[in-house]
Amino acid sequence: MTSLAVPATLQAASKPAAAAPPVFGPRIIIGLVGVLLAVLVSGLNEMVTKVALADIRGALAIGYDEGTWLVASYTATSVAAMAFAPWCSVTFSLRRFTLCAIALFTLLGVLSPLAPNYESLLLMRTLQGLAGGALPPMLMTVALRFLPANVKLYGLAGYALTATFGPGLGTPLAGLWTEYVSWRWTFWQIIAPSLLAMVAVAYGLPQDPLRLERLKQFNWRGLLLGFPAICMLVIGLLQGNRLDWFESALICWLLGGGALLLVLFMFNEWSQPVPFFKLQMLGIRNLSFALLTLAGVLVVLLAVIIIPSGYLAQVQGYRPIQTAPVMLLMAGPQLIALPLVAALCNVRWVDCRWVLGIGLSMLALSCIGGSQLTSVWIRDDFYALQLLQIFGQPMAVLPLLMLATGSISPVEGPYASAWFNTVKGLAAVVATGVLDALTTARLHFHSTMLVDRLGNSPLADSDTPGLAHRLHQQAVVLTSSDLYLCMAGVALALILLIFWLPTRVYPPRAPT
Structure with a gap:
């Protein structure tokens, strides 16, 4: 099996001077655990609020339709962020980008249940999805880049927890907060683990240099095509059943327009010297x-x-x-x-x-x-x-x-x-x-x-x-x-x- 150490990613974009790889030890493990904790918290935030949506709607006096948009907007920006976060982590450094994403994710989680109206809550959930979606690619990158070959699979096992362990906790935690504490804690549950994750990441991950010269080669066309394409497809799929799929003009526009933009995005990526995909x-x-x-x-x-x-x-x-x-x-x-x-x-x-x-x-x-x-x-x-x-x-x-x-x-x-x-x-x-x-x-x-x-x-x-x-x-x-x-x-x-x-x-x- 080819060793998949990911040094400064996307080397095709530029060729900086080679840096000595960090020595694997307790600090790297702490940093990896910090990123894993942040990713799990991001997934739980989505699952818990989805399961507890009926209680949240009741507390905020919003209808079923408005509640579905809270879920769809968060998920759309979260998925879209996964596609473009790796490029950002290389340009702004893995450690710095991860810390900023966790900080923004936490701040928006604190403010969400305090939103004065539905529109501001929808905006905050959309931005929080963007920050939360940027974290899973960081976990895979850290595991592949810093772990030695003989323990690399254990790092990938940590990533697999986000697909097996995390989703199963959504229902228990939603039940705990709504039954015994407060609906607000379906949002605030992220605060303590996110702060702990930030401390672990700041201590454990090495600081790479900024590579702002990559901005000159940024694939703007790919971003302008791919980001709305993914968001439109995600929203169309999540809202399709409620709006009776292709009987709805909105769903036809979202899925049709999203599919067209996705095809154009793929054509663009095929010919780009430094594509996102x-x-x-x-x-x-x-x-x-x-x-x-x-x-x-x-x-x-x-x-x-x-x-x-x-x-x-x-x-x-x-x-x-x-x-x-x-x-x-x-x-x-x-x-x-x-x-x-x-x-x-x-x-x-x-x-x-x-x-x-x-x-x-x-x-x-x-x-x-x-x-x-x-x-x-x-x-x-x-x-x-x-x-x-x-x-x-x-x-x-x-x-x-x-x-x-x-x-x-x-x-x-x-x-x-x-x-x-x-x-x-x-x-x-x-x-x-x-x-x-x-x-x-x-x-x-x-x-x-x-x-x-x-x-x-x-x-x-x-x-x-x-x-x-x-x-x-x-x-x-x-x-x-x-x-x-x-x-x-x-x-x-x-x-x-x-x-x-x-x-x-x-x-x-x-x-x-």
């Missing part, structure tokens, strides 16, 4: 496979959070705090499972493709088991399914990171980081849009079928108390089962790709 890298089989599979895996990982949460809320009437144990059983053990999977992949004779296949099989088995749910299932019935997720998730994510970074040269490292983080952000948005559309379609289908069967039954009595509620509950059950089966199909399809797309890669340096 190096399209030629898609010819690397392992990288293309990792990006495609990552998108599918994230759809499944998001589904195994949304489906049980939605079922328990709509059928059993659970609040987020009551759903929390199901999510914690899946998320908590990731802190142990991910290092163990990293140690397994770091053994030279272990083929990470087989690890990936086993992980996807566990995800598929969990979803097949979930498809058997009935209206009598309660929280405890989901525990066995979540146990399969404990090792299934890290075994499905970490090998993808290994495949993505193991077949490229060091100079291409920042380009790979931009691809991986942007695809990761877009995949989560696509997953949300797809799940919303599937849920609505199947819920309408099952509701119609149940009403038709009831109407054709000679024993049916439309005046039965609670009949409409019971029909809706049964439609939710059948819809949840369908979604689980769809996710199992996605996982099985991804397993089939392993047999012909990726090639074998080895750990940077196998332990002896």
Whole structure:
């Protein structure tokens, strides 16, 4: 496997004097932990406010539509920032850019619940998404740049926590703040960990020199095309289900215009000497496979959070705090499972493709088991399914990171980081849009079928108390089962790709 130490990234833009690489030690580890903490907090901020949105809307006296724009605007700028943050970190230095992003993210989090009106809150959430989205690429860059070869996979395992550990904490924390403290803490929860992350980053990461000369070669056309393209597509996907997709002129304009700008952006990147995205890298089989599979895996990982949460809320009437144990059983053990999977992949004779296949099989088995749910299932019935997720998730994510970074040269490292983080952000948005559309379609289908069967039954009595509620509950059950089966199909399809797309890669340096 090619060692992916990322020195001053994007060396093609300019060639500064080579600096001695920092010595790996406790300070670097502290800096890496600081960036990891900031990235986890950024992800939690989005998840918690999304889960607690009903309480936030009630406290601020805003409607459902306004609440969806708070989510969409934050996510749009967050995903867009992932594409362009690597360039900024090289120009303004990794340490300085990371500290500024954390500081802005924290300040806006403090001010958000104090906003005097909805418009100012929307503006602050949009800017906070921009700052929060700039952080995940920094985590991958730090792990690849500063960690020695034999522990590089453990750094990538830290990055994988953002896809496995972080999302599962959203529901428990939202339940904690809204039930026992205050809705404002869904925003303020970031303060203490963000300040701690800033101290760790300031102490642990070395200070690179400014490279402001890169501004002369800045890809302005790429920014003006790519940033609005990503924002329009994200907002269109998140608002599509609410506005009935292509029946809405706004959605047609957002998705159509965003797709056109994205195509122009890609044409521009192909010919740029220093692009934000190096399209030629898609010819690397392992990288293309990792990006495609990552998108599918994230759809499944998001589904195994949304489906049980939605079922328990709509059928059993659970609040987020009551759903929390199901999510914690899946998320908590990731802190142990991910290092163990990293140690397994770091053994030279272990083929990470087989690890990936086993992980996807566990995800598929969990979803097949979930498809058997009935209206009598309660929280405890989901525990066995979540146990399969404990090792299934890290075994499905970490090998993808290994495949993505193991077949490229060091100079291409920042380009790979931009691809991986942007695809990761877009995949989560696509997953949300797809799940919303599937849920609505199947819920309408099952509701119609149940009403038709009831109407054709000679024993049916439309005046039965609670009949409409019971029909809706049964439609939710059948819809949840369908979604689980769809996710199992996605996982099985991804397993089939392993047999012909990726090639074998080895750990940077196998332990002896």
